[in-house]
Amino acid sequence: MFASPTFLEKAPQGITRIGAGSGGLVGMGGISESTAPLPREKVVAKVRYVNPVWKERGEAPRIGSRESRRAATSFYDVEITDVRNRVASGEANLDKSGFTMDGNVTMVKNFRDNEEVSRVYHEEMKSLICRVTGAQSAYVLNHLVRTETPIDFNDGYARFVHCDYNVRTLDKLAADVLSRHGVEIQKNWKFAFFNTWQPFDNPVENNPLAFIDWQSLPEEDVIDYYYTGRSEEGSLVAAPVYSPSHQFCYFANMSTDEVLIMKQLDSRPDRSVYCPHTSFDYPENVGGPLPRRSIETRLVAVFET
Numbered sequence: 001m002f003a004s005p006t007f008l009e010k011a012p013q014g015i016t017r018i019g020a021g022s023g024g025l026v027g028m029g030g031i032s033e034s035t036a037p038l039p040r041e042k043v044v045a046k047v048r049y050v051n052p053v054w055k056e057r058g059e060a061p062r063i064g065s066r067e068s069r070r071a072a073t074s075f076y077d078v079e080i081t082d083v084r085n086r087v088a089s090g091e092a093n094l095d096k097s098g099f100t101m102d103g104n105v106t107m108v109k110n111f112r113d114n115e116e117v118s119r120v121y122h123e124e125m126k127s128l129i130c131r132v133t134g135a136q137s138a139y140v141l142n143h144l145v146r147t148e149t150p151i152d153f154n155d156g157y158a159r160f161v162h163c164d165y166n167v168r169t170l171d172k173l174a175a176d177v178l179s180r181h182g183v184e185i186q187k188n189w190k191f192a193f194f195n196t197w198q199p200f201d202n203p204v205e206n207n208p209l210a211f212i213d214w215q216s217l218p219e220e221d222v223i224d225y226y227y228t229g230r231s232e233e234g235s236l237v238a239a240p241v242y243s244p245s246h247q248f249c250y251f252a253n254m255s256t257d258e259v260l261i262m263k264q265l266d267s268r269p270d271r272s273v274y275c276p277h278t279s280f281d282y283p284e285n286v287g288g289p290l291p292r293r294s295i296e297t298r299l300v301a302v303f304e305t
Contacts, residue, residue: 041082041252045280047210048073048160049242055223060236063160064228065153072225073160076242080210080280083249092249094133094194098214098263098275099249102132104198105257111145111200111295118143125196125259125297132261133192135301139181141193142298148291154229157207157279157292163238163264164298165193166224167273170265177300190303193265195275197296204254205288207279211262212240214272216247222274240276268303 051074054061061072086092087100094100108121122140129138150156165173174191178184197209221243226234240246251260262275279292 040286043080043283043286044077045080045210045283046075047078047248047278047280049076050160050162050223050225050239052241054225055241060224060226062226062228062234064226064230064234068228069160074242078210078246078248080248080250082252083213084251086249092213094261094263095271096215097249098272099211100132100261101251102128102259102261103257104128104259106198106200108200111293117145117295121295122297125299128196128259129194129261129299129301133194133301134303135192136304138194138299138301139177139183140297140299141177143295145293145295147293152229158209158277159279161212161240161276161278162225163222163240163274163276164195165265166236166238167265169236170267173265174267174300178302186304188305190268190305191265192263192268192271192301192303194299194301195262195264195277195296196299197260197262197294198258199254199256199292199294201256201293202290203256204292204294205290206282207292208250208252208254208282209260209277209294210248210250210280211260211275211277213247213249214263214275216245217274217276218243218245219273221246222276238274240274264298 048069050061050072054072063069063072083092084101092099104124106121106124108116110116111121121143126138126140129135144155146155146157170191170193173193175185217240221240222238223241225237225239227237228234251258254260262277263272264275266273
């Protein structure tokens with residue numbers, strides 16, 4: 001059960017499609033207007049990957065600051081393709097590719113109000129994940145707001161290709177989240193972790209999110225690393241090393257009523273496991289003046305088997 005193709009073919013309420021075949025949506029009525037050039041169906045941009053030397057080392061890199069990120073990663077030029085048509089046709093979906101898109105007209109008035117986001121938006125995303133994936137229930141781990149004025153490294157735009165978790169920690173992570181919600185795990189449950197990513201205030205004209213199609217990502221390309229942005233000890237997560245076979249994707253011209261959904265872990269067999277992702281800068285003369293503001297939530301979904 002995945003995002004309905006009709007959502008991608010038809011503009012959501014209050015949104016107007018611009019340009020035949022552009023695959024883009026531009027906001028009207030309550031969304032900031034702009035004269036930004038339309039992003040192309042394919043763009044070439046620079047993205048940072050963890051340096052390939054780490055694949056051969058007996059230790060994992062530790063990244064949690066701009067300095068440690070620069071030391072452990074390098075830039076590569078990659079082609080990034082708009083995948084609206086692939087998702088609309090069913091060629092790409094959560095199980096095969098690790099990503100999809102759906103709609104959400106949020107009731108949140110102020111995304112900088114953590115209490116309102118926790119009370120209203122968490123419920124919206126739990127419902128969305130259950131509807132899109134067919135999960136019996138979903139539980140929020142956390143949310144994070146990113147804007148053009150970050151407080152620290154943790155809430156800045158992501159600047160290297162990474163996964164949010166590590167498959168080796170899936171069972172423990174699921175147990176920790178469910179315990180926090182007072183839920184007892186049942187023997188017939190399987191788990192999958194998802195990210196939702198939704199712009200607010202403005203359509204996405206700068207720093208869009210790119211992600212790798214799981215079908216192009218050999219598991220051996222994914223290595224361990226420790227994210228140390230929140231503690232010196234760090235948390236075990238994962239990131240791919242560069243390969244020219246990786247297919248980078250994005251949704252051009254995302255509106256504030258659209259939600260990108262990415263798979264991060266899955267205990268069910270024969271499905272995508274990771275959806276590595278990063279923000280990127282548009283090439284010159286693509287994009288527009290409005291800053292990117294987005295909210296992401298991380299959730300665990302429960303599937304009864």
